[in-house]
Amino acid sequence: MNTALSWIKAYVPGLECTAQEYCDRMTLSGTKVEGYTALDKNLEKIVVGEIKKIEKHPDADKLIVCQVDVGSQTLQIVTGAPNVKEGDKVPVVLDGGKVAGGHDGGPLPENGIRIKAGKLRGVESAGMMCSIEELGSSRDMYPDAPEEGIYILPDTAVPGEDAVALLGMRDTVFEYEITSNRVDCYSVLGIAREAAATFDKPFVPPVVEVKENGGNVADYVSVEVQDTDLCSRYCARVCTNIRIAPSPEWMQRRLAASGIRPINNLVDITNYVMEEYGQPMHAFDLDTVAGHKIVVRRAKDGDEFQTLDGQMRKLDKDILMICDAEKEIGIAGIMGGENSKITDNVKTVLFEAAVFNGPNIRKSAKRLGLRTDASGKFEKGLDPANAKAAIDRACQLIQELGCGDVVEGTVDVGKPLAPLRVLPFEPKKYNELLGTQVSEEQMLAIFEKLDIRIIRTGDGIQLEIPSFRQDLLGRADLAEEVARFYGYDKIPVSLPKSSSTTGKLSFKLRVEQKARDIAEYCGFSQGMSYSFESPKVFDKLMLSPEDKAREAIEISNPLGEDFSIMRTLPLNGMLVSLSNNYNRRNKDVRLYELENVYIPKALPLTELPDERMQFTLGFYGDGDFYTLKGVVEEFFDSIGMKEKRSYVPQSGRTFLHPGRQADILYRGQLLGYLGEVHPLVCENYSIGTRVYVAVIDMPEVLPFATFDRKYEGIAKYPAVTRDISMIVSKDVLAGDIETVIATRGGKLLESCSLFDVYEGSQIKEGCRSMAYSVSFRAMDKTLEEADVAGAMKKIVNGLEQLGAQIRDK
């Protein structure tokens, strides 16, 4: 909401402050000022000039030479403007002065444009006559300005006086950010009331007295509200003998500063009252209202209606309409109809000030794609008591501005106003909530400034809340009023004194922190990607049509198809990130993510889905499958999973290389998988190199994770190490061999490690040579050959059962 400071000051007469001071103090008392613009910014040395004489320029057909009386002297000024004539009063910027913009009305330069005396085609020119654009405004705001040329001032202007003031530009426009609870502040009066309270000055709202010119409104119009759920009050008044003319300068200036284009007295008055009271109004030409009857009712599905902007609108049964005896004449609270709009020939006007259901207006405006100043106000939910005040104010202005005569009486249809809310005065509670010691007197003074009536009874004090403060419902709301005007900055600073609590991270978060640490130690950087993606990713990942992962949760109102389903796999995000890097020619990129996938329990959703944290690692460049396996192993070690993890070869994941993928199991439980990405999937993501990914399903890992550690002692006795070298079929996996060693090695077996693998010409086709170093240790003695011979024999036997041919036995 934008408003000129001069308009606020009209109701807060004693208000004196700089623009910055106003901005700061209003913001601190809760009426946030977003910014302000001085209308006279970059306007310097601009006075009224009277053109005394006009001659042709000797050397230029399009220029004229003017003698201009600027009060103290007469200046010669050359101009190309086509519209000036002798006797015109015009704004003149003197030598060394400044204007705000160029005559083309383009964006205003930050520091304006300095004007200096000089020669134009050889003729001296001592200054410049200004167009409205050069003064930093536009024809929208000054409709009397010519389309092209110099702005002509009223004849009453006196040469030499300040032209900027005369144009109403010695003013500052403030932009407010009003919070949704303060419906009353979407009005000049509301903000003025806050300003008065903030600066501790009296608040003097306009005194509304309507001079009526007889007649009886009931003879002119009747009102029937059929859908009372959507219209709680409808006030109508009638004005006759309408004389359309421009509205006075002051009204035009105030509207223009609010960003509303002045049109004519009648339209301007309705807009003015909307700004001043926050109550939208509508004016119908009564002669177009059939039967002189207003009916407020819902539209029918499929109805069409032409609004006064000439557009055809499709209606539905939830849109409230204003109708006459025969037809629809306006969309309630949003826009009037073409068929009843005010023309310059209007004789009799019907004013409407109504209260419509806020949410309904908001939804209707949205469905119609037609959000207007009026609907913007209605949707916040208006004070029903305000409608009558506003319509009276409009009629007062009609009469005072000579725009027409006011018919006696108001048609006022609707539910009786609810009684005003009364709340107990609880000073101790307010102070307890705020941590302050504000005195009762101070509190009551604050409430009084806000037009809260203080009722003193034998039992104590009660507070009567004015109807426009629908946000004050209880103790906390009143405490906030105290805080705002006592000053948030004056409230002391303390720390909670009460009972102590333990600061900690949940176990899940600690395990995730460990995952990040390990990934980073291993050179992987953390990425983040959106939780939603396109359903097309399933094809990109080459999932089979029956794949469970395709059963994803759909967003009913997504930002387009690309963001329409909640991911069930973390792979797309990872591959997109790797692809971004690959295509930007970044080398050896290692990324990880720790983010949720969303697995529905049933579709469509009837209960919340399973949100499963996925630890996803992916890389291309330096490294291979075993590099990634190493990271995964480090992670399991770091979270205390001491037993051996098994890696079971798989081929079922369609997005992975069929010969390079494995399930990760721990105590028989599937924890995740890793593998090389299928080359066709890489192609789908425009990655021209091998990519490896690992996905660990964290909820499966958590039950096995522990941060408990126990010291197991350091072995005092040396280990005995035996090497076993064998030739074995390639079909026998290292994992199988290790299982044999582990299960047959006996209690003394400490570890086994593969130290050589060879396949090639010296080895039988389909076989490879493998060599393990097996280590035995006892905690209580130095082992002798005899102690391990038995175990070695068992191991060798087991390996032979696998088909291994043991060398150098």
Next chain:
Amino acid sequence: MKEKLNAIKEQAIAQIEAVSAQSAQALEKLNDIRVNYLGKKGELTALLKGMKDVAPEERPKVGQMVNDVRTEIEQVLEKATEKMKRAALAGRLSGEKIDVTLPAKMNVIGHRHPNTIALEEVERIFVGMGYEVVEGPEIEKDYYNFEALNIPADHPAKDEQDTFYITGDILLRTQTSGTQVHELEKGRLPIRMLAPGRVFRSDEVDATHSPCFHQIEGLVVDKGITFADLKGTLAEFARELFGEETKVKFRPHHFPFTEPSAEMDVTCFKCGGSGCRFCKGSGWIEILGCGMVHPHVLEMSGVDPEEYTGFAFGVGLERIALLKYEIDDMRLMYENDIRFLKQF
């Protein structure tokens, strides 16, 4: 005898000196000398063996003399050996000089996402103040995201244009505030909670908007919690996060689930409050929303507002990270370009 001893001594010393003067590889030769004179078959040993020819009363004296000579030779030998070892070491070291300005052999270490770095910083501060870090669901019931937070059915904040819906009743949470309700419902008081998490709003992607972003929710509920406590806690937080000199300013604001409500600004950490382009000249930067928990919110979740009060706050994680690390485009946060991530 004495002369003989002296002759041996001088000969030995002369040999040692001669060897010492040679190159550093002469250590072995020194050992040869040791063997020649002091060894089992060495000259001094031989001399001792000839003691039987010495008169018995002379023997102690001669023995003493032999030992003296032995000690002396040993000492000289020792010194020479030591000197030679040092010379040899010095020679090796001078040959091992390296160019210390050659490039470092870096360990490849990954980098945390700036969001996570900022989050962990915030968590550290609040965990230190006794807050427990918890989480809530990202796909949430309407009740927890709106209704229980005093945002009734017709509230504009519920408009579809802001919220992604899955069904009429299930949505992508638009704020982490719902975790307040989950914590309150557990009924374990007092509460000091920090709930970071991902939230969703229907905003098109641009330099300052993302349909997916993160918030950190804070909640304290106990007997006697005041607005002054809120101010003190958040001022402490701002100083920890942005530096000891940071000042804070609380402006009245409105949130449906807090009353009184406020927005907190911090002095611009670029200019210190004097005004610059970063803070658009104001010297202040808006950082979070906060307030006293609305009594109706407490009540709806089964906490008696006559007995308990509390405060809550919500911080935009990306906002903190963008400001703190001076990142000028939010899209960078979700592109995962390694050249970006490596800078944190």
